[in-house]
Amino acid sequence: MTTDSPVTSDSALVPGPLRGAVWLLRGEAAALGLLAxxxxxADLTSTASDLVNALFVTAFTAGGALVLWLLGAALGRLRSGARAPAIVLQLMLLPVGYYMIQGGLAWLGIPLMALGVLVVxxxxxxxxxxxxGVG
Structure with missing residues (x-):
């Protein structure tokens, strides 16, 4: 039995550049998840001088991982509303990378800046x- 319309997969609808951005966002989310x-x-095993700040940094890192993962998933489902927040988060890598370079961590700052520019x-x-469906 034949059908009149061919079956297409969702990945066929997602162009290569968008698929690459989704994978990079998910990679960033995974890296932040590992850091979290x-x-x-570290929170559980070390003696913290300020437990509240340590827990805040941990929660912020885990939240960032979750947001990046959700933005990647939304873009993978072609939700145009996820593009602007993803761009803003990627542009935030530019000042972070700049200050890493200024602090002597150019080996990490330059790739972070390049990653942000690439994803944008x-x-x-x-x-x-x-x-x-934008632009």
């Missing part, structure tokens, strides 16, 4: 705009 797990371990570029390119 380490911070939880993938989120504003023409195929992504067409897929999300």
């Amino acid at each position: 797990a380490y911070l939880i371990y 570029g993938l989120l504003v390119c023409a195929p992504t705009n067409r897929a999300l």
Whole structure:
């Protein structure tokens, strides 16, 4: 039995640049999740001089991981409203990377800045705009 309309997968609707941005956002979320797990371990095993601040930093890191993961999932489902928050979070990597470079951590600051610029570029390119119905 044949059907008149072909079956397409969702991944066929997502253009390559957007798919790349989604994977990079999820990678960032995974990295922050690992950092949050380490911070939880550190909170539980070390003697903290300020437990409230330690827990705040841990919660902020875990929340950031969750937000990045949810933005990546929403963009993977072609939700155009997730693009602007994702761009803002990626642009926040620029001052973070700059101050890392100023603090002697250029080996980490430069790749962070490049990652932010790359993801923003993938989120504003023409195929992504067409897929999300913006621009």
